[in-house]
Amino acid sequence: TTKVMRGFGHVIPLSDAQVISGKFVRRNGTFFQPKCSHGVPLFCVVAAETEKSLLSRGHKQCLGCLFCGGLIGGCTALILIFVYRKRCTLEAELRGAIERKNLKLLYQPIRDLDTKAIVGAEALVRWTKENGEVVGPETFVALAEEKGFIGEITQFVIHRGIAELEDLLRADDFRLTINITSTDLVDAAFLPTLENCLRLANVNS
Numbered sequence: 487t488t489k490v491m492r493g494f495g496h497v498i499p500l501s502d503a504q505v506i507s508g509k510f511v512r513r514n515g516t517f518f519q520p521k522c523s524h525g526v527p528l529f530c531v532v533a534a535e536t537e538k539s540l541l542s543r544g545h546k547q548c549l550g551c552l553f554c555g556g557l558i559g560g561c562t563a564l565i566l567i568f569v570y571r572k573r574c575t576l577e578a579e580l581r582g583a584i585e586r587k588n589l590k591l592l593y594q595p596i597r598d599l600d601t602k603a604i605v606g607a608e609a610l611v612r613w614t615k616e617n618g619e620v621v622g623p624e625t626f627v628a629l630a631e632e633k634g635f636i637g638e639i640t641q642f643v644i645h646r647g648i649a650e651l652e653d654l655l656r657a658d659d660f661r662l663t664i665n666i667t668s669t670d671l672v673d674a675a676f677l678p679t680l681e682n683c684l685r686l687a688n689v690n691s
Contacts, residue, residue, distance in 0.1 A: 490530065498532050505530050512537075577633055579615060580626050584638050589613050591646050596663065606661035609647040611639060631667060640670050641679055648687045655689040 490502040500518055504511055511518040515537045522530040583589055589611055596606035613621045630636040643664050654660045670676045684690070 495532075496534075498534065500532065505532060576621070576626070577629060580613070580621075580629060581635065583613055583615070584635075584642060587642065587646075588616075589639070589642055589646075591643065591650065593651070596661070605659055606663060607651065608663040608665075609643050610665075611643050631669065634669075636667050636669050637673050637676065640664070640666055640676070644680055644683050648683050648689060652687050652689065655687065658690070 488502055488506065490505050498505075498518060499513055500511060500520065504518075505520045506522060508520050508522055511520075517535055517537060519533045520530055521533070590613075592610045592612055593607040594610055595604045596608060597603065598605045611623060611627075613623075613626050615621060627636065627639065630639050647662050647664060648655060651660075651662055655662055666676075
């Protein structure tokens with residue numbers, strides 16, 4: 487039927503048709519939201535809240551969102567500041583390590599596939615900070631490239647590699663491989679530095 491019989495709760499100023507329709511209703515400063523079950527018979531409930539109460543709650547929720555957003559923004563800013571300062575400190579430490587020649591080289595053997603003999607080596611630069619912390623090359627090499635002093639690391643590798651493997655490099659069948667960047671290739675000092683190091687060590691290029 488289209489009739490509604492109140493079972494419990496407060497009297498509501500809605501018609502039977504409005505309750506059954508389930509549509510949102512605003513009346514005399516109060517919001518009503520009917521909700522009816524499916525099937526026969528129908529069971530309906532109506533939620534009611536004053537406009538003032540609803541807006542007040544919305545205001546509190548808005549303030550809560552603003553507070554959470556400000557907190558998240560503040561934390562993000564602090565993290566970015568921390569990362570920036572750490573990166574600046576890392577750059578200064580790396581420049582100091584290069585200046586004091588505190589980097590070191592590891593050598594990856596290069597073998598002849600037919601004879602299995604070691605015919606060369608690849609020079610790999612590594613950095614261990616004074617406090618014992620190991621910084622991966624993917625970190626400090628990228629930092630040096632970004633800040634524009636990767637050429638200093640390349641020159642260190644050239645000088646140190648030739649100095650440490652000088653006797654082996656004098657042999658015609660041994661080669662030293664170093665990694666260079668596009669910045670090194672456009673650096674006018676790169677080739678002269680390499681040639682000078684080879685000449686001083688009496689090593690053929």
